[in-house]
Amino acid sequence: xxxGKLPVSLINPNTLQGILRKITLHLPEVYEVxxxxxxxxxYLYYELLQVSVIGDAHIMKLxxxxxxxAAISQFxxxxxxxxxxxxxxxxxxxxxxxxSYFGLENSRHDYILFKETNLLKCVMGxxxxxxxxxxxxxxxxxxxxxxxxxxxxTYNSICRRLLLVNLRTPTLQKH
Numbered sequence: 004x005x006x007g008k009l010p011v012s013l014i015n016p017n018t019l020q021g022i023l024r025k026i027t028l029h030l031p032e033v034y035e036v037x038x039x040x041x042x043x044x045x046y047l048y049y050e051l052l053q054v055s056v057i058g059d060a061h062i063m064k065l066x067x068x069x070x071x072x073a074a075i076s077q078f079x080x081x082x083x084x085x086x087x088x089x090x091x092x093x094x095x096x097x098x099x100x101x102x103s104y105f106g107l108e109n110s111r112h113d114y115i116l117f118k119e120t121n122l123l124k125c126v127m128g129x130x131x132x133x134x135x136x137x138x139x140x141x142x143x144x145x146x147x148x149x150x151x152x153x154x155x156x157t158y159n160s161i162c163r164r165l166l167l168v169n170l171r172t173p174t175l176q177k178h
């Protein structure tokens with residue numbers, strides 16, 4: 004409880020399943036609990052649910068934060084790696100990227116930009132859950148990363164590039 008996790012001894016699986024089913028009955032149509040209410044997936048909720056307790060001398064209330072999902076809030080996260088590109092015999096350019104991750108929504112209509120600090124706020128496990136405090140951009144809103152990802156003709160004018168002079172290309176040697 005001190006870590007904000009739901010101990011199995013506090014709420015048994017049958018009671019938890021009943022709570023989750025009641026929650027699903029009162030959710031708007033676009034939302035659902037993250038892994039459904041099937042018995043074989045309940046173990047995930049013991050790790051994902053955040054628990055708080057409030058009370059006084061007469062009563063104690065358990066507040067359970069249940070993660071929800073919507074079809075529009077599921078993203079595939081890509082790690083961004085900016086590789087140098089040769090522009091002459093001894094000179095290379097490399098895109099200056101401000102974000103470490105690019106997240107694309109499943110229908111490809113929206114995207115998110117993540118830094119390492121954003122990723123630290125996510126709960127990583129069998130299911131990765133990130134706070135909903137991230138700006139979501141339309142795929143029509145172009146910036147450097149999105150224009151490269153969607154391969155628009157404007158990425159050379161949008162993206163800032165760094166000139167790398169006399170960069171040595173890596174070589175592999177057998178030892």
